[in-house]
Structures are given as structure tokens and as C-alpha cells.
Amino acid sequence: MAEVLVFVDHVDGAVRKPTLELLTLARRIGDPVAVSLGNGAADTASALAEHGAVKVLTADAPEFGEYLVAPKVDALQAAYEAVSPAAVLLPSSAEGKEIGARLAVRIGSGIITDAVDLEAGDEGPVATQSVFAASFTTKSRVSKGTPVITVKPNSAPVEPAAAAGTVEALAVTVADSSKGTKVVSRTPRESTGRPDLTEAAIVVSGGRGVNGAENFPVIEALADSLGAAVGASRAAVDAGWYPHTNQVGQTGKSVSPQLYIAAGISGAIQHRAGMQTSKTIVAINKDEEAPIFDLVDYGVVGDLFNVVPALTDEVKTRKG
Numbered sequence: 120m121a122e123v124l125v126f127v128d129h130v131d132g133a134v135r136k137p138t139l140e141l142l143t144l145a146r147r148i149g150d151p152v153a154v155s156l157g158n159g160a161a162d163t164a165s166a167l168a169e170h171g172a173v174k175v176l177t178a179d180a181p182e183f184g185e186y187l188v189a190p191k192v193d194a195l196q197a198a199y200e201a202v203s204p205a206a207v208l209l210p211s212s213a214e215g216k217e218i219g220a221r222l223a224v225r226i227g228s229g230i231i232t233d234a235v236d237l238e239a240g241d242e243g244p245v246a247t248q249s250v251f252a253a254s255f256t257t258k259s260r261v262s263k264g265t266p267v268i269t270v271k272p273n274s275a276p277v278e279p280a281a282a283a284g285t286v287e288a289l290a291v292t293v294a295d296s297s298k299g300t301k302v303v304s305r306t307p308r309e310s311t312g313r314p315d316l317t318e319a320a321i322v323v324s325g326g327r328g329v330n331g332a333e334n335f336p337v338i339e340a341l342a343d344s345l346g347a348a349v350g351a352s353r354a355a356v357d358a359g360w361y362p363h364t365n366q367v368g369q370t371g372k373s374v375s376p377q378l379y380i381a382a383g384i385s386g387a388i389q390h391r392a393g394m395q396t397s398k399t400i401v402a403i404n405k406d407e408e409a410p411i412f413d414l415v416d417y418g419v420v421g422d423l424f425n426v427v428p429a430l431t432d433e434v435k436t437r438k439g
């Protein structure tokens with residue numbers, strides 16, 4: 120069976136969920152070979168093997184941390200040349216997309232970004248994308264070179280599938296041309312203790328209807344009862360009620376969780392663009408004519424200040 124390279128996203132050896140989802144998709148089109156770089160790369164091997172990696176290529180070098188993405192592209196290119204894979208899959212993070220795009224240019228291949236599904240096809244893998252503010256679903260395949268495909272988080276289930284996961288050291292030479300942009304400082308983001316917005320299985324978002332930063336704890340309480348991330352509409356973010364990093368939509372983050380709860384959000388096209396591919400959508404809005412109700416699975420017409428706390432209490436009661 121053809122091998123499929125999977126670029127591993129991990130934090131000091133802890134593999135992040137989107138990579139495990141990529142392994143599920145990679146197994147549909149071939150034998151996954153994981154490429155794990157940086158500090159703790161070798162520690163990723165057991166998790167990757169448990170989820171189907173037949174081989175884990177690892178490399179660590181100070182350059183991976185000292186410069187922006189180019190040294191990682193050198194490493195992925197080295198893996199590509201060693202393996203001659205049928206496809207290269209990366210997570211659709213900002214970094215994953217940049218690495219994928221640079222690799223595609225270097226190897227003269229086409230690239231598909233932000234895929235939400237992937238299946239085997241007679242002429243290569245076929246990717247599904249949700250495009251034009253989620254108004255259309257397209258299926259496409261790369262027609263030139265080895266397909267490079269980035270996949271959005273939450274596009275596939277995490278499925279355990281034990282495989283050999285043989286660890287091999289990847290020989291990497293970082294080119295001088297890859298050292299053009301040096302990282303001069305890092306500031307860790309303050310942790311909220313909540314899951315990352317783009318990776319969370321559940322997202323609870325608040326909009327202008329939340330009516331002030333002082334009311335966002337109502338949204339946060341529901342999110343915390345569900346183990347969810349907190350999102351916000353641009354109106355709420357522009358008003359200074361919640362950080363810009365939490366904006367969902369065309370000019371914010373794209374999320375595709377199992378469950379998206381929108382409270383006090385009207386459902387403008389630019390907001391939909393960032394959440395329409397969520398598996399189950401619930402809206403709470405006091406206006407029964409609000410456009411968000413056109414795309415929901417469950418809609419509650421009501422005041423969020425009554426509905427959201429009641430929902431939070433109910434979730435807590437059921438969880439015991």
C-alpha cells in the first residue's frame with residue numbers, strides 16, 4: 120500500500136488531536152508515515168503508533184525553534200524525498216498551511232487547504248471543502264504532483280488502530296536560505312484552562328446579545344459545564360467584550376466542532392462562514408426571525424439570560 124506522510128502537531132511530545140484525526144484520514148488512502156519534529160519528537164511515537172502510524176520519522180534541531188517555519192519545510196521535504204508518498208497531510212493551522220504551501224511550491228505539487236473530508240479516489244485522494252462562506256461544498260483532487268492537503272480540525276473521528284510505529288531518525292540539513300527570519304522572543308499565551316477554539320469538540324459563542332463584557336461569564340459558565348471553548352461574534356469582539364483571538368467567522372477563526380451553541384448571535388453570513396460546518400448547531404436568540412435559525416439543528420427562542428443559566432444548571436445536574 121502507498122505511504123502517506125502525516126505532519127505531526129505536538130507540544131513537547133504530546134500529540135494534538137488534529138494529528139490523530141489526520142491519521143484516521145490517512146489510513147483511508149494508504150499507510151500513514153508520521154513526521155514528528157522538534158523538542159519531544161521521539162515521545163510522540165507511541166500515540167502515533169496507537170493511531171495507525173506504520174513509521175515515525177523524527178528529527179530535532181535547534182533551528183526548528185529558532186526560525187520560522189522554513190527549517191520544518193526542509194525536514195518535511197527530506198521525509199518526502201525519503202518516502203515518495205502518495206500524499207502529504209497537514210493540520211489546517213496557520214503553521215500547517217504555511218508549511219504545506221511552501222512544500223508544494225518546492226516539489227511542484229498542487230495543494231488543497233481546509234479540507235473537511237478525504238477519501239480515496241481512482242486518480243488520487245479526493246478532498247471535500249466547504250467554500251464561499253460555506254455556501255457550497257466542493258470535491259476536488261490535486262492534478263499535478265503529489266497531493267499536499269491540509270485538513271481542518273474536527274473533520275474526522277480519532278480512531279485507535281494499532282500499527283508498528285517504527286521510529287526512524289530523519290536526516291535533515293537546514294538550508295541557509297531557511298534561516299532568513301529569526302524568532303527573537305516568545306510570550307506564552309495566558310491559559311484559560313479551556314480547550315483551543317479551533318480544536319474544541321464543543322464551542323459556546325456569545326454575540327451582541329450578551330450586551331457587555333460583564334455578562335460574558337454567563338457564556339463561560341455554560342462552556343465550562345460542557346468542557347467547551349468560548350467563541351464570540353465580531354460585534355462582541357469589536358465592542359471589546361471578548362478578545363479578538365476568540366472571534367469566530369470569516370475574519371476570525373473557523374471552527375467545526377461536534378456542537379456549536381450560538382447565544383445572542385444573529386447569524387450574519389460572515390459569522391456563518393466560520394461555524395457552518397459544525398456538526399450540530401444550537402442557537403438561542405430572542406428574535407424568532409433571526410437568520411441563525413435558518414441553519415440550526417435546534418433553536419431556542421428566548422432571552423439568553425434565562426436560557427443559558429438554565430441550560431448550565433441542567434448540564435451540571437445531569438453530570439451529577
Ligand SMILES: Cc1cc2nc3c(=O)[nH]c(=O)nc-3n(C[C@H](O)[C@H](O)[C@H](O)COP(=O)(O)OP(=O)(O)OC[C@H]3O[C@@H](n4cnc5c(N)ncnc54)[C@H](O)[C@@H]3O)c2cc1C
Pocket residue numbers: 325326327328329351352353354355366367368369370371372382383384385386387388389390393403404405406409421422423424
Ligand atoms: C468584511 C467583514 C467581515 C466580517 N467578519 C466577521 C466575522 O469573522 N465574524 C463575525 O461574527 N462577524 C463578522 N462580520 C460582522 C457581521 O456582518 C455581523 O455584523 C456580526 O456577525 C454581528 O454580530 P452579532 O450576531 O453578535 O450581532 P447582531 O447582528 O447585532 O445580533 C445580535 C443578536 O442577538 C439577539 N439578542 C439580543 N439580546 C438578546 C438576548 N437577551 N437573548 C437572546 N438573544 C438576544 C438579537 O435578536 C440579535 O439577533 C464581518 C463583517 C464584514 C463586513
